[in-house]
Amino acid sequence: MSILEVIIFCLIKILVLLTVMLLTVSYLVYFERKISAWAQNRLGPNRVGWQGILQPFADVFKLLLKEDIVPEAANKPLHTLAPIVALFVAFTTYAVIPFGPVVNIMGYSVPLVVADVNIGILYVLALTSLGVYAITFAGWSSGSKYSLLGGIRSSAQMISYEISMGFSIGGVLLLAGSLRPADIINSQAGWMWNAILQPIGFITFIVSAFAETNRLPFDLPEAEPELVGGYHTEYSSMKFAGFFLAEYANMIIASTMIVTLYLGGWRFPYLENFGLSNGLFAIISVLTFCLKVAALLFFFIWVRWSIPRFRYDQLMSLGWKVMFPLSLINIVWVAVLIMVFKI
């Protein structure tokens, strides 16, 4: 493949991914409202289009038409920068996560991932920690006490949970022997899913992912009843929508990361033994990936409407006294697995 062809294929993949991501994000908001309604014996949005299916577009138009208010006390450049950083982080992280196997299209073999880099996991970790800056900027630059408290909470929370998250990933990396997401997926062929081999790491990673994405039960940076709206109290119009989109995009990233690291990525167990054609294999793989991610997204929403918020000290003690030691135990467990069972 010439360099031009590589660029064209990359651009096509980026375009498709961005479109799919944006649509998924807007429909995630819709399903969040629907599922919350179902859990509370309500119906949810059902006025715009069939069963409210056009609700996300109505929401976006409403937000676009609203006045963009910047408070007098705000630091204006940073106030504008914060949602941009949030969105940038949310949408660039997805570049390294493979959503399907290598496929042959018109004689070219194209891997179904935007950038197949050998430090993929490191890249994701680096970018998601950048996401803290967006929230801290937003909280600090708004010039409001509620925003500031939200920003402080979120940075403390994210730093605490990043540690157990990193150590949980450590177990996965020990087994795969590589930081490349494609290699990690390949190491989970068949039923050798990391979720089954290292359940403790799986649980600590999921809990940390909830904390990293600021979802309930760890949504202290927002905490509506006590902090009004947390870091985005002073945001309106499309800047607010930027944070909103970023939050849901982060949820998708967390789900895809969990799928890649623990649930075998796009692999359908033993699909390669069925003797399917290349095209059908690719389609089933991509569908498997989508299904796994969708199930996890449902789980995210489901948990939000079931579990109450932690108190701040409970959150910190859970992070440092429970999740951190558990993730260390998980590393020891994986080491034992490798030493004793030679996996």
Next chain:
Amino acid sequence: MGVKKREKDLTFLERIYIPEIVKGLSLTMRNMFKPKFTMKYPEEKFIPPASYRGRPVLVMEENGEERCVACGLCSRVCPPLAIEVQAGETAREKERYPEKFEINMLRCIFCGFCEEVCPEEAIVMSKDYELAFSNREDAIYGKDKLLTPVNQLQDRIEFLRSYK
């Protein structure tokens, strides 16, 4: 601070959260499939019970005459002074009738004092709760809007009798 004494310590299973979280999740999951309480309002309407105090209306007998004898008690008792009555004379058996009977629905507070005080059971609270106006003039309901056939108000009248 020291160690606080608790009335009851959590058991080990409760302290590792996970069984409790699973319980909570299964509860919400079960609720997702239960019948919904939402009423799709403009399409299906809420029919209130007889004890409901909606818009006050005047009772109209089967022959098309009003029961009201324009004694003015309702207008005297009305706390926000929403009712205005002007009596007139007729050749009918009851001799008096309201020439003008107006309720300002912007003032009405739906307390139901008018129907309590009425000696003739002539003004009762209906089940009508859809009260929207586009201007202030429309909010003053005259006799044309207030008179309602008695058979539509039967269950409210029976309810009032059971409590008098």
